[in-house]
Amino acid sequence: MWTWQHVLTTIFGGIIFPLVIGLVWGKLADEYKSFGGVLAGFFIVGTIWLLNHGIGLMYEPQMSGGLPGPWSDMALAAFWGLFVADLMEGKKIDWEPVLSGLLGGVLGGLLLFAMV
Amino acid sequence: MNLRRILMGMCTGAFVGFGVFTIWPSSLARWNWLGGWLAAGIIITTGWLVNHYAGSIPNKGGGAWVDMALSVWLSALLGGTVVLDPVKGLVRGAYGILHGANLGGALMTIFLQLVGATLAGYLLYAARRSDV
Structure with missing residues (x-):
């Protein structure tokens, strides 16, 4: 069951992930090129994953029960936060990416569906 | 619209989506929380190198940034997760919409994630505006 505590922690998880990516990832990539992405993978995504899904800031009650799922990954927050920041800046939606x-998500989902 | 670029982005997007939800749960099952931390460096890094460093997802300067995270999120939502368990072998971790899992159960989480992300987007926008 959802409580106000879960609401608070889930929203905070949604804030912190795109915020840290937006603030740090670009700087790491500028400074260290491809190696910056390696550092970012471990220290941004890895560390925030521990908080959001490892410890569980983001509450996912649908994962208990006989048919656990569907899983809503913190990746949604990463995509949406960066996308919205650019839209606010006045950038347009580019339909190609x-x-x-x-x-890519549909094909990835099909592959995951096809396994096991 | 360049169909070949979209097709390439689709393949590499599927690569990172599939990779995350097989490697991550497996690494977590084998090495516990440290495995979860390592998984990020293993698959997110490789996915980023292909999708964004090499630029397989066709983001251009003028458009709003579309992160490979979109593919990652959608992959698990549709197809669930797969775990290579140290004891049980290859087993299913979570079911996706393609298996008939009920989207309604995830809606509240999705909504609150979007609320948080929108707040973060505003903060990023404000920070960028203030340092020019």
């Missing part, structure tokens, strides 16, 4: 991302 949007379509790539959506179709």
Whole structure:
């Protein structure tokens, strides 16, 4: 069951992930090029994953029960936060990457569905 | 619209989506929380190198940034997760919409994630505006 505590922790999880990516990832990539992405993978995504899904800031009650799922990953917050920040800045929606991302998700989902 | 670029982005997006939800749960099952931390460096890094460093997802300067995270999120939502368990072998971790899992159960989480992300988007926008 959802309580106000879960609401608070889930929203905070949604804030912290895109915020840290937006603040740090670009700087790491500027300074260290491809190696910056390696550092970002471990120290941004890895560390925030421990908080959001490892410890469980983001509450996912649908994961208990006989048919656990569907899983809503913290990746949604990463995509949406960065996307919205650019939209607020006045950038336009470019449908080429949007379509790539959506179709990639559909194909990835099919592959995961096909396993096991 | 360049169909070949979209097709390439689709393949590499599926690569990171599939990779995250097989490697991550497996690494977690094997090495506990440290495995979860390592999984991020293993698959997110490789996914980022292909999708964004090499630029397989066709983001251009003028458009709003579309992160590979979109593919990652949608992959698990649709297809669930797969675990290589140290004892039981390859087993299913979570079911997706394609298996008939009920989206309604995840809606509250999705909504609150979007609320948080929108707040973060505003903060990022405000921070960028203030340092020019």
